[in-house]
């Protein structure tokens with residue numbers, strides 16, 4: 592039976608890079624997990640085992656570490672762009688590079704004696720605590736002429752303890768859900784946003800500022816939307832980003848509805864409603880899963896529907 596090779600890519604996945612920059616006694620951390628994936632003229636290595644066109648995955652790993660030292664890590668996006676450009680422009684058989692980066696944030700530990708109004712003067716300059724669970728993400732793809740930069744985050748857990756309702760939905764013979772006029776709305780945000788920067792001649796976004804502002808608008812929309820459904824909140828989160836960040840044309844969210852159910856305490860003679868002092872059962876599964884893309888009018892959807900594939 593004749594066979595042919597289909598899509599293929601290779602590289603070193605999950606290179607953990609920690610870079611410490613010293614500014615006098617004050618240290619700065621960049622903590623990344625970098626995955627390199629290359630493709631191009633790789634038929635021969637699959638058909639005959641000839642490695643003539645193969646830049647070893649070990650070399651791609653070394654390049655990540657050498658670039659971190661030589662050029663620094665201004666932002667995950669900038670670092671990924673630099674790497675992608677290097678692989679495509681320095682190796683003729685390589686036509687496309689995809690760099691995926693996860694970034695873990697660290698916060699300074701406050702010195703003893705510091706109060707909550709601390710301005711930074713009372714922070715230990717070289718001691719850090721891993722910040723929450725949130726992971727910043729980026730994926731850079733370069734084919735020698737055009738760029739695609741999709742950034743985002745995952746595992747950002749948020750909750751509104753009121754200003755959420757859910758009622759007026761379809762009811763059939765299997766519906767048991769009670770209408771809610773005051774419920775908890777909680778989710779673990781997984782979001783991706785696509786930049787409209789696609790070629791070297793365009794002015795590049797300020798990646799660090801863009802992330803910070805995008806995250807801020809997203810969280811403010813979550814907090815400020817009086818929610819009649821998680822779907823409505825999701826749309827507001829995306830629309831707020833598109834409205835405020837001209838460098839972003841598309842946003843996709845995958846939001847698990849982290850249900851909180853009022854516990855039935857009637858058997859113990861206790862009244863439990865949403866008035867003060869309510870007790871909830873935080874269910875971990877099953878969970879509703881609400882997913883959608885929000886686009887700038889006239890723009891194309893390119894972020895994969897299933898974010899676990901990104």
Ligand SMILES: O=c1[nH]c(=O)c2[nH]c(=O)[nH]c2[nH]1
Nearest residue numbers: 757768819820821822848879
């Ligand atoms: O915000 C919600 N959207 C739904 O589609 C839904 N379905 C459900 O059972 N609870 C909720 N909540």
